[in-house]
Amino acid sequence: MVLESLGLEKYLEEHMNSTNYLLRVMKYKGPQTSEAKLGLSPHTDKNIVTILNQNQVEGLEILTKNRKWISYKPFQPGTFIALIGDALHAWSNGRLYSPFHRVMMSGNEARYSTALFSIPKGGYLIKTPPEMVDEEHPLLYKPYVHVELLDYCYTPRGQADQFALRTYCGL
Numbered sequence: 001m002v003l004e005s006l007g008l009e010k011y012l013e014e015h016m017n018s019t020n021y022l023l024r025v026m027k028y029k030g031p032q033t034s035e036a037k038l039g040l041s042p043h044t045d046k047n048i049v050t051i052l053n054q055n056q057v058e059g060l061e062i063l064t065k066n067r068k069w070i071s072y073k074p075f076q077p078g079t080f081i082a083l084i085g086d087a088l089h090a091w092s093n094g095r096l097y098s099p100f101h102r103v104m105m106s107g108n109e110a111r112y113s114t115a116l117f118s119i120p121k122g123g124y125l126i127k128t129p130p131e132m133v134d135e136e137h138p139l140l141y142k143p144y145v146h147v148e149l150l151d152y153c154y155t156p157r158g159q160a161d162q163f164a165l166r167t168y169c170g171l
């Protein structure tokens, strides 16, 4: 669907062949306070797309382009939210936006969330297709190997760097 919306269906097979999936269940203990406490620090996901579900204890917040934190309120229990990750942001030459997000928690109840991450396979080179680059949209990122970006993210400098993608391969 995303590739179709960009007119890039021809890359679907390459995408399917170069993607792995990881399902992760996360538990956040209630901080036992009425005041909201940070449960997960602000970050962008480094992978392609994250599909996420949270239990009745809410807490996911997204930073808008106007730098305002908004709470994610599911329409009904069982709703999923899809977040674009840095790999798709870079591949789409910035057409798709990978938002900063965090988890804020209050109260006693534990929060569970389940996330399905689509991840480029080890060694796969993320390279913006030429169709996404023109005079109005100059290339934003050099081609990069996803696992090598992750290696940078795990260094002390990378861990402190909120804009790791830009630092690592931004033009």
Ligand SMILES: O=C(O)CCC(=O)C(=O)O
Pocket: 026, 040, 045, 052, 054, 060, 101, 102, 103, 113, 115
């Ligand atoms: O638990 C959540 O709602 C967010 C988890 C998350 O952002 C992540 O694992 O990257």
Ligand SMILES: [Fe+2]
Pocket: 043, 044, 045, 050, 101
């Ligand atoms: Fe995340």
